[in-house]
Amino acid sequence: MKIGCICPNLPGHINPMTGLARHLQERGHEVVFLYSSSANGLPCIPGDKHDDMNANRPEISKLEGNEALALYCSIAAKETEAIFKSLPRLLDKTGVEALLLDPIQFFVELAAMKSRIPYITVANALYIDFSGYTPAGIFGWPHETTPEALTRNLEAITQAVRFCYNEGTKSYAKELGFKTDLDHPSWVFSELAYITQLPKEFDFEHPLLPPQFHYTGPFRDAKGRPNVDFPWDRLTGEPLIYVSMGTVMNGRADVFRTIAAGVAKHKETQLVLSIGDRLNPKEIGPVPSNAIVVNHAPQLELLKRSSVCITHAGLNTVLESLAEGVPQLAIPVTFEQPGIAARIAAKKTGVTLSFADLTSERVSTLLDEVLNSSTYRENARKFQKIIGQRNGLSMAADIVERAFGAITKSTDAYADEAGRGHESPA
Secondary structure, rough: EEEEEEEOOOOOHHHOOOOOHHHHHHOOOOEEOOOOOOOOOOOEEEOOOOOHHOOOHHHOOOOOHHHHHHHHHHHHHHHHHHHHHHHHHHHHHHHOOOOOOEEEEEEOOHHHHHHHOOEEEEEEEOOOOOOOOOOOOOOOOOOOOOOHHHHHHHHHHHHHHOOOOOOHHHHHHHHOOOOOOOOHHHHHHHOEEEEEOOOOHHOOOOOOOOOOOEOOOOOOOOOOOOOOOOOOHHHEEEEEEEEEEOOOOOOOOHHHHHHHHHHHOOOEEEEEEEEOOOOHHHHHHOOOOOEEEEEEHHHHHOOEEEEEEEEEOOOOHHHHHOOOOOOOEEEEOOOOHHHHHHHHHHHOOOEEEEEEHHOOOHHHHHHHHHHHHHHHHHHHHHHHHHHHHHHHHHHHHHHHHHHHHHHOOHHHHHHHHHOOOOOOOO
């Protein structure tokens, strides 16, 4: 089968999706990334227009909270509009028979429906819960099931989803004859399978998930990661504090300075600070003599040696930390990071610090708590065992093959199954 993949052209989405795609390729399927300029060595076809998402990363990298969310969503909505126009032609050109769609490319499913092609939803970031049973990931609220909490959750997600579409999306849905409210868009997710790389044990309890929803485990795949030079000889053997604020929200030198100052209060530790490609290491300013500040770090290898990971609570970094049994100090900035931090707090694999409360003193205090309490390390190691006993990539690939294999090879049969239940009566 020839499978096309569509996801935001950002490392946090490309890396796990290419891991899954490569695994499917090894099973004999053809894969191609649509609207991507690079795909970790896999076949890809760029979009017709300029890559606005990456062009705007410098601006996004300096924002936080709703400002970052609003800018990202406005860019994503424009990208989806372009996909609406070009996907049928691209499918004809490539011969793609089925699609894997990242739901953070909001409402791209409508284009698949119009093209009458089967698709599976693959959540590379935290999955989106439109039911209101759990808080939306953009909020760091704890999971509560009181009537008041459920009402709050539903009202909040209804407001938040309005960031995710524009007038072009509304017009396209109307042209296709869909009458369902875009403010409650769970109907666009695949009827065949909805896959998340989140381990079930790390999630909140949720009895209302649909039967086609599948937890797997991290889409861990080192094959597509670029080789990164790193001064391994500078590691001292002291407890290692690894810091990464991800590949998008990394344009604030003051944030890295504050974190570095907090870690510096722990004289017996060594800091590795991975600052991304928006800053020069010299901008961070004075750091301890044993600190290592780099633009890019071999994260998987460093986590194997780390005592604590200080992170923005991006899903991939958190799952990679858990896979190595490393507790976290989470400082969520925006997007779904507050929701992931809330799970860290609930499962006690680490501690969380709101971005608004970020000071070197708070970093130092919380780092001391994580370093000196066995609870967080023990809980992180429980998840290390859970993840190690599963192969998230194999589980996800099995689900993809079963879902696409359950329908016939004819386009019409695919379309009937993929589109079932999506149209509301007039």
